[in-house]
Amino acid sequence: KAGVTQTPRYLIKTRGQQVTLSCSPISGHRSVSWYQQTPGQGLQFLFEYFSETQRNKGNFPGRFSGRQFSNSRSEMNVSTLELGDSALYLCASTPGSGGVNEQFFGPGTRLTVL
Amino acid sequence: AQKVTQAQTEISVVEKEDVTLDCVYETRDTTYYLFWYKQPPSGELVFLIRRNSFDEQNEISGRYSWNFQKSTSSFNFTITASQVVDSAVYFCALSEHGSSNTGKLIFGQGTTLQVKP
Numbered sequence: 140k141a142g143v144t145q146t147p148r149y150l151i152k153t154r155g156q157q158v159t160l161s162c163s164p165i166s167g168h169r170s171v172s173w174y175q176q177t178p179g180q181g182l183q184f185l186f187e188y189f190s191e192t193q194r195n196k197g198n199f200p201g202r203f204s205g206r207q208f209s210n211s212r213s214e215m216n217v218s219t220l221e222l223g224d225s226a227l228y229l230c231a232s233t234p235g236s237g238g239v240n241e242q243f244f245g246p247g248t249r250l251t252v253l
Numbered sequence: 254a255q256k257v258t259q260a261q262t263e264i265s266v267v268e269k270e271d272v273t274l275d276c277v278y279e280t281r282d283t284t285y286y287l288f289w290y291k292q293p294p295s296g297e298l299v300f301l302i303r304r305n306s307f308d309e310q311n312e313i314s315g316r317y318s319w320n321f322q323k324s325t326s327s328f329n330f331t332i333t334a335s336q337v338v339d340s341a342v343y344f345c346a347l348s349e350h351g352s353s354n355t356g357k358l359i360f361g362q363g364t365t366l367q368v369k370p
């Protein structure tokens with residue numbers, strides 16, 4: 140079974156631009172979560188989607204948004220990029236109804252904002 | 254508020270030594286889940302274990318073992334006879350069950366383990 144895939148793996152953007160990251164969960168998984176990892180703040184929860192609905196959202200500004208499609212693939216978007224958005228963005232998929240089941244992580248997208 | 258503390262930022266051991274990674278958590282919920290993940294240099298988080306708040310049995314899986322103690326709100330992870338391949342960042346995480354049943358994980362800051370040959 141293929142794991143969680145994330146595209147692109149690396150991205151370089153400049154301040155003010157916007158970016159879209161993509162995540163394909165493990166086949167059959169309907170829950171997708173996103174996390175931001177930075178050296179200063181560590182791993183922080185962004186949001187979770189289940190059956191195309193956002194089920195929970197972390198404490199991030201409205202510039203961060205996401206969505207999930209009917210095939211469970213998910214995208215996250217960051218608008219008006221700031222230098223502080225440089226991070227590794229990790230996507231995770233969860234079997235069953237999601238929730239507290241173990242999350243399987245993808246390799247991440249490393250975003251650099253110049 | 255939920256919080257996970259991994260007080261050890263970095264640990265360095267020599268191969269074959271035993272090493273314990275500490276994890277202390279805070280939660281007001283009575284039903285919660287604790288996790289350990291490993292992040293090798295490749296960056297991908299690898300799931301190691303999940304434990305719910307009602308199961309205080311210790312767990313052993315090969316060279317890995319976990320000690321869960323609700324009385325001290327700790328969920329410590331021990332690697333026996335460490336190997337160079339164990340070198341990675343290890344994260345402890347907490348998920349509250351609550352009524353929303355969402356998958357929000359609260360992570361500790363991580364412990365970087367370096368195993369030297």
